[in-house]
Amino acid sequence: MKRLLLVLTLGLLGSSRVASAQTTRNVDEFGAYGPNTTRDGSPQIGAVEARFGAYNPRVDKSVPNGTPYADTFGTKTRYMVGLEGDWQVLRIPHLGTLGPGLGWGYTRASGLARLTSDPETISGEQTSLTIMPIYLVAVLRADVFAREYGIPLVPYAKLGMGTALWWSSDGGDQAYADGVKGSGISFGPQYALGGMFLLDILDQQTARDADVSLGINNSYIFGEWYGSELDAFGSNKRLNAGANTWVVGLAIEF
Amino acid sequence: MFNLRRVFAFWAVVPLLLGAAGSAQAQTTPPTGGTVTVTLPATGVSRDHQDRVSTTPITQINYKDCVTNDEVTFSLNLGTGYAQYALEIWAGDSCDTKATRTPATTATCWKVPGGGQPNSITYTVTVKVQDILYGRTGGNTIGDGSTDGTSGTGGTDATGGNGGGADTGGTDSGGGGTGGSNTVTNEPPPGAPKECVLTSAVVAPQTIGVYFLLVNGAQDSFGGTSWKATYKLSASAPPDHVSATTGENIAPISWSYDSTNVDTYINGYQFYCDPAPNADLADAGIVPDPDVVPICQDTTALIPGTLPDENYKCGTAGRTATHGNATGLVNNVAYHVAVASTDTYLNVGNISETTCAVPQQVTGFFEAYRNAGGQGGGGFCSFSPQRRPAVLFTMLGLGLCLVLRRRRAT
Numbered sequence: 001m002k003r004l005l006l007v008l009t010l011g012l013l014g015s016s017r018v019a020s021a022q023t024t025r026n027v028d029e030f031g032a033y034g035p036n037t038t039r040d041g042s043p044q045i046g047a048v049e050a051r052f053g054a055y056n057p058r059v060d061k062s063v064p065n066g067t068p069y070a071d072t073f074g075t076k077t078r079y080m081v082g083l084e085g086d087w088q089v090l091r092i093p094h095l096g097t098l099g100p101g102l103g104w105g106y107t108r109a110s111g112l113a114r115l116t117s118d119p120e121t122i123s124g125e126q127t128s129l130t131i132m133p134i135y136l137v138a139v140l141r142a143d144v145f146a147r148e149y150g151i152p153l154v155p156y157a158k159l160g161m162g163t164a165l166w167w168s169s170d171g172g173d174q175a176y177a178d179g180v181k182g183s184g185i186s187f188g189p190q191y192a193l194g195g196m197f198l199l200d201i202l203d204q205q206t207a208r209d210a211d212v213s214l215g216i217n218n219s220y221i222f223g224e225w226y227g228s229e230l231d232a233f234g235s236n237k238r239l240n241a242g243a244n245t246w247v248v249g250l251a252i253e254f
Numbered sequence: 255m256f257n258l259r260r261v262f263a264f265w266a267v268v269p270l271l272l273g274a275a276g277s278a279q280a281q282t283t284p285p286t287g288g289t290v291t292v293t294l295p296a297t298g299v300s301r302d303h304q305d306r307v308s309t310t311p312i313t314q315i316n317y318k319d320c321v322t323n324d325e326v327t328f329s330l331n332l333g334t335g336y337a338q339y340a341l342e343i344w345a346g347d348s349c350d351t352k353a354t355r356t357p358a359t360t361a362t363c364w365k366v367p368g369g370g371q372p373n374s375i376t377y378t379v380t381v382k383v384q385d386i387l388y389g390r391t392g393g394n395t396i397g398d399g400s401t402d403g404t405s406g407t408g409g410t411d412a413t414g415g416n417g418g419g420a421d422t423g424g425t426d427s428g429g430g431g432t433g434g435s436n437t438v439t440n441e442p443p444p445g446a447p448k449e450c451v452l453t454s455a456v457v458a459p460q461t462i463g464v465y466f467l468l469v470n471g472a473q474d475s476f477g478g479t480s481w482k483a484t485y486k487l488s489a490s491a492p493p494d495h496v497s498a499t500t501g502e503n504i505a506p507i508s509w510s511y512d513s514t515n516v517d518t519y520i521n522g523y524q525f526y527c528d529p530a531p532n533a534d535l536a537d538a539g540i541v542p543d544p545d546v547v548p549i550c551q552d553t554t555a556l557i558p559g560t561l562p563d564e565n566y567k568c569g570t571a572g573r574t575a576t577h578g579n580a581t582g583l584v585n586n587v588a589y590h591v592a593v594a595s596t597d598t599y600l601n602v603g604n605i606s607e608t609t610c611a612v613p614q615q616v617t618g619f620f621e622a623y624r625n626a627g628g629q630g631g632g633g634f635c636s637f638s639p640q641r642r643p644a645v646l647f648t649m650l651g652l653g654l655c656l657v658l659r660r661r662r663a664t
Contacts, residue, residue: 059623062630068622113616115500117544124499124506125579127618165634170618171504171579181633182620239623239630 041211044253046099047086047141049222053247055080055107057131062231062240072127073109080107080131080247086139088253096142101158105133113170125171131241133228135162135190146218152198154220162190162228164241186230186241194224196251218253289333290477292341292466298329299481307600314459315383315485316599320391320450323384328481330377330466339468339476341377342369345386349465350478364389366464379466384449386464387485392448452487457517459486459599489603490517490595492558498580498591498611502618505580505611507569509593519597520573526605527568528555528590531582542586550610553590562594562605583613 054077059069082105089099110128115121137160145151167183168175175182199219200207210216223246230242301312302325315324332341346363348354354363366386368379384391462485467478493509500506507525529538555566568591571578580591589612592605620631 059628062628063623064627066622066626068619068626068628072619072622109619111619113502113618116615116617119617123501123614123616125501125504125616125618126506127616127620129619168618168620168623170616170620171501171506171581175618175620177621177624177631180624180631181636182618182631183633184630184636185634186630236627237629239628 041208041217042215042254044088044097044217046088047101047139047251047253049084049086049103049249049251051080051082051084051103051105051224051247051249053080053224053249054078054245055105055131055243056245057107057109057129057243058229058231058240059129062236062238064236069109069129072113073111073129078107078109080105080133080245082106082133082247086141088139088141094148095144096140096154096156098138098140101137101139101160103133103135103137105131107131107133127168127170127175129166129168131164131166133162133164133230133241135228136160137162137190137192141196143218146198152201154196154198156194156196156222158190158192158194158226160190161187162230162242163187164228164230166239166241184239186232186238188229188231188233188242190226190228190230190242192224192226192247194222194226194247196220196222215254216252220251220253221248222251223248290335290339290468291331291333292468292477292479293331294328294466294479294481295331298331300327301325302327310600313481313483314599315387315483315487316601317446317450317487317489318600319383320387320485320487321447323382323449325380325382326386326464326483327378327380328464328466330379330479332372332375332377332468333477334375335476336372336375336377336468339372339470340369341372341379342467342469343367343379343381344465344467345462346389346465347463349463350467350475350480352473352475355473362389363465372468381464386462386483387449387487390452390454390460390462390485391487392451392453450487457486457488457490458519459484486519486597486599486601489597489599489601490520492595492604492606493523493593494606496591496593496606496609498589498609500612500614500616501579502616503581503583503585503613505568505583505589505591505613506577507580507591507593507609507611508577509606510576517595517597519599520595521598521600522573522596523571523575523578524562524567524594524596524602525569525571525578525580526556526562526566526592526594527580527583528553528566528608529587530555530566531568532565535584535587540587542584544586544615546586547612547614548586548588549612550588550590550608553608556590556592556605556608558592558607559604562592562602580611583611585613585615588612 056078057069060067082103084101084103086101087099088097091097108128108130110126112122113125113127115123137158139156139158141154141156143154145153164186165183166186169182197220199221207216207219210219225244225246227244228242229240230238231240232238299312303319303322330341343366344355344363345366346354349363355365366381366388368381368385462483464481464483465478466480467475469475494512496507496509498505498507505525505527509523529535529540535542555563568580568582568589569578580589583589588610590608591611592608594605595603597603617625624631
């Protein structure tokens, strides 16, 4: 049964590649020419994303009283940088790739602590919250439009689990409150929807060269909306370090 | 048989032979047998100073080395011909040249105590730092005082003015020129021993040689070696502007210079607080009162422009920092706070003007979060039995089911 599935999958994959190759490339005495929409080239096994986006953690939603995050750091937008690596384990014919993705990010908010005796007065002491989100998601990239129809857009979706290491410091040292250490782990579901624009069409010769010399099959810019509910599934015992936010970045498939 | 030609030839050759011998003697060959050499092995130098850190080169001399008159011990190896000569130790520039060792003329070298008649092929001698620096500091008495040195040229940058020219027999070297527009100065700390106060205004490290020479009675040297050291006796100037604000058991400090052209030898900053961080406040009659914000009284411990007392040290900051925290303070106590720079030679400079800081209790983010009813925290490995284990167990169970189902299918 398993073997049969594998053979069928490989057969479908092979036939789709051959079919598309026959339809779009021309050959003369100097070699192949014309738009390379066949995606032929080096084997494609994964993707890497460099990510940048806003990150305003939902800390204040995990407390019953007040808005400690906004009171301390204000409401201005904070940003996050991150990386993600995907392993494109499975190619689904006439759809795209599916596989696991592992991501990491880093963001930090800092501000000045307030005097306890007079909360309206700001002290000179720095206080900060650093969050390092890490997630494991299933990634589906529907590159059928680019591969089969020459439309350089790849919608994608991600779903999985996220966690975030976070720690707070006061005056440059680890923060404590009533003897409780100001650091912890939050976790919960993570999901994302996004779209990628295939940059290869802007300079196909460079794209081919990158594939031949570096093994980079495709390169993209992308925009993504994603959400993470890192509150231990609704528990108020965890600081909710997740966020609903947008991300932009560069991605390559190799 | 008397051979007139042979006698004539003999007497003709004698002067040539004598001349050749004399010439050789003036260089390195001794008049009698044995080699005349002085060598200093790479491991032949040790320092007595206990405060040096492992990364500090052994060739560096700082102000503290001078004040404590640190000792440098040299283990020399001599050639077998040493017995004919005395070993002399000189410090300065190019002291292996006889003319530079002549006090009545240029006096760029001075004799250092510790030499003598060697009685072994190895010679161990200990030299004091103040003796090495003797001719470059206020301890200098070389020459007869007839002529002052030339004045230095004015500086235009952080290095300050160039040093004055050498004496021509005067008692002191020429004074350095005035510094450039920035505030880096070479002001010696008040009360500094004259042996450790440079006679030039050069701020940058200077090189000095210690020469070990085997000499005869006419001061001709027949073998020698030298050891090069660098010295820097003044640290960089303190910041021009220092301010402090409020923190909990700390005093956040900021500082700046009027000029951006700051001494390139700065290696960091140290903070000083009065009362000292470890002082017994009760003994000093200080009783912190949360309801009263105290004000700073006069301080006698932190005097701007003087070297700080290390007992009052309350923090450090790195070379490129412009702010830092004085730590170890008590809330609701008024502290005088000052900043001093340190340099790559581990010199601590004079302290800045003082400012006043009163640490008070503050509410940081995590404390505000907990005050608002947040229950997160406790460390990365913290787990509470009340934290909805059912959800976790459900997920783990589902995962286990999937694995089992897959195994059964195969």
